Amino acid sequence: MTPPPSTIPSHGDGWSREEMAQRLALDIPNGSYVNLGIGMPELAARFVPEGRTLIYHTENGLLGMGPSPDAGDEDPELINAGKRHVTALPGASFFHHADSFAMIRGGHIDLSVLGAMQVSCTGDLANWSTGAPDAIPAVGGAMDLCAGVKQVFVITAHTTKSGEPKLVERCSYPLTGVGVVNRVYTDLGVFDVTPEGFRVAELATGIDLETVRERTGAPVLPALEREAMRS
Amino acid sequence: MIDKRAASAADAVADVFDGATVMIGGFGEAGSPVELIHALIDQGSRELTVVSNNAGSGEVGLAALIKAERVARIVCSFPKTANSTVFPELYHAGKIELELVPQGTLAERIRAGGAGIPAFYTPSGVGTPLAEGKESRSFDGREYLLERGLRGDFALIKGRSADSHGNVVFNKTARNFGPIMAMACETSVVQVESVVEPGGIDPEIVVTPGIFVDRVVEVASPVHESELVSAGATYP
Numbered sequence: 001m002t003p004p005p006s007t008i009p010s011h012g013d014g015w016s017r018e019e020m021a022q023r024l025a026l027d028i029p030n031g032s033y034v035n036l037g038i039g040m041p042e043l044a045a046r047f048v049p050e051g052r053t054l055i056y057h058t059e060n061g062l063l064g065m066g067p068s069p070d071a072g073d074e075d076p077e078l079i080n081a082g083k084r085h086v087t088a089l090p091g092a093s094f095f096h097h098a099d100s101f102a103m104i105r106g107g108h109i110d111l112s113v114l115g116a117m118q119v120s121c122t123g124d125l126a127n128w129s130t131g132a133p134d135a136i137p138a139v140g141g142a143m144d145l146c147a148g149v150k151q152v153f154v155i156t157a158h159t160t161k162s163g164e165p166k167l168v169e170r171c172s173y174p175l176t177g178v179g180v181v182n183r184v185y186t187d188l189g190v191f192d193v194t195p196e197g198f199r200v201a202e203l204a205t206g207i208d209l210e211t212v213r214e215r216t217g218a219p220v221l222p223a224l225e226r227e228a229m230r231s
Numbered sequence: 232m233i234d235k236r237a238a239s240a241a242d243a244v245a246d247v248f249d250g251a252t253v254m255i256g257g258f259g260e261a262g263s264p265v266e267l268i269h270a271l272i273d274q275g276s277r278e279l280t281v282v283s284n285n286a287g288s289g290e291v292g293l294a295a296l297i298k299a300e301r302v303a304r305i306v307c308s309f310p311k312t313a314n315s316t317v318f319p320e321l322y323h324a325g326k327i328e329l330e331l332v333p334q335g336t337l338a339e340r341i342r343a344g345g346a347g348i349p350a351f352y353t354p355s356g357v358g359t360p361l362a363e364g365k366e367s368r369s370f371d372g373r374e375y376l377l378e379r380g381l382r383g384d385f386a387l388i389k390g391r392s393a394d395s396h397g398n399v400v401f402n403k404t405a406r407n408f409g410p411i412m413a414m415a416c417e418t419s420v421v422q423v424e425s426v427v428e429p430g431g432i433d434p435e436i437v438v439t440p441g442i443f444v445d446r447v448v449e450v451a452s453p454v455h456e457s458e459l460v461s462a463g464a465t466y467p
Contacts (some may be wrong), residue, residue, distance in 0.1 A: 025259070041380045045439045054358065056287060056402075057336075058402050059334065060258040060261070060407055061404045061406055061407050062403070062404050066274065076260055076261060076455045076456075076457055076458075077261045077262065077402045077403045077404060077405035078261075078403045078404055079258075079259060079261050079404055080404075082258030083258075083259040083260075083261075083312065083313070088403070091369075094401070094403055094404060094406055096338075096406050096408070096409065096410040096411055096438075097258075097284075097334070097337075097341075097407050097408050097411060098338045098339055098341070098342035098410075098411050099336030100335075100338070101334065101338050105339075105353065105354065105355060114441055118304065124358075129360075135324070136310055136318070136319050136322060137310075137331045138308070138309045138310055138311045138331070138332075138335050139308055139309065139331055139332075139334070139361065140308055140309040141308070141333065141334040141335055141343060142333075143335075143336075143356045143359060144332040144333050144334060144335030144355040145337065145362065146355075146357070147354040147355040147357065148335075148354060148355070166420055174359065174360045175358055175359045176359060177358065178359075179302035179355075193236060197255070200330050210374075
């Protein structure tokens with residue numbers, strides 16, 4: 001995927017959540033079948049460039065998911081994977097769970113956008129459990145999504161609230177999938193997972209490679225020349 | 232003459248036995264057969280194994296069944312949701328066993344069980360803690376886990392309407408696990424808002440063919456779990 005030049009305005013120290021989602025949305029080709037995870041991934045739907053039509057899949061059984069209904073029009077039996085009320089757009093379809101996950105596992109969905117606790121430089125993803133002994137384990141569809149969907153993008157803050165890197169050499173939290181992440185969008189930029197490790201695809205405005213390296217728990221390679229010229 | 236109508240939810244679940252495996256449809260409240268679950272609470276069977284995507288919310292429906300300590304074990308992909316307090320309490324107290332299964336693996340295990348397939352290989356979960364203890368095998372250079380098909384004694388499902396032969400259509404995203412659970416269980420019970428005569432549903436739009444359904448119960452105005460939860464309702 002070659003994104004068009006970014007038009008995201010500068011806010012000093014990296015991108016806001018909205019700007020990250022906006023930057024990610026630029027990379028989704030017209031006509032893609034897309035599954036957006038709960039939380040920040042869902043924001044990307046608000047920033048799809050004009051002229052592109054994406055078809056949203058929600059794993060509880062709907063293709064062609066539309067935005068939230070107006071107040072008063074909610075239907076408790078029309079919800080998304082986050083159990084929020086949604087709508088079904090013209091051309092939508094409903095199906096049962098085995099079909100829904102055949103779409104996922106069978107490689108029919110083009111893109112999955114997920115949040116992360118940690119991503120490793122080899123594309124491992126940890127996003128379902130901190131491994132804390134008192135936590136209620138819950139996994140949902142994340143393992144299926146990252147095992148089967150053609151491309152997996154992660155959108156996440158570059159570091160935890162306490163400043164710990166989330167892009168790391170090896171995940172310390174329990175894994176969701178091994179070698180599954182293709183690209184990571186953070187407040188500091190866009191990073192590809194390559195055979196050589198994390199490589200800058202684009203830096204957020206006002207962010208230099210040194211800053212990224214300070215806040216990353218794994219080596220970060222500079223952008224290839226073509227990308228560097230663009231930014 | 233075939234007539235799968237049960238007179239009431241109570242009649243439809245009367246023969247659930249202690250230790251039975253009960254698959255319960257629903258994704259959150261969408262498709263949760265609340266009236267059938269409440270009938271099962273009244274009916275009294277214990278030591279159940281429940282197969283369900285979630286573990287209920289508030290103190291109604293599936294959460295009420297768990298709170299009544301009737302469920303010994305739950306097979307589930309996402310047992311925590313907003314307003315889910317009953318399951319965490321019993322889980323921490325060691326009063327309910329959890330088998331955590333990735334959602335797609337859960338769906339396929341149920342489908343396989345219903346389709347006569349005892350086991351299959353899947354890429355989901357490879358290299359994760361949920362792969363521990365599972366056989367794996369490589370096909371075309373990629374690793375897969377062996378997962379077992381799941382079968383149940385009873386399925387409790389919510390549809391929109393059915394005919395007396397058990398052909399069912401569903402409502403929007405309330406379909407979720409209903410069709411595959413109906414296939415996977417010895418006795419499948421479906422609550423619907425209306426039961427019609429054979430011919431009343433166009434065969435082209437039947438989602439679950441009647442061969443997979445044993446009993447249909449009319450619940451004309453089913454409650455919505457979220458409304459009960461926000462009203463602070465409990466059952467019984």
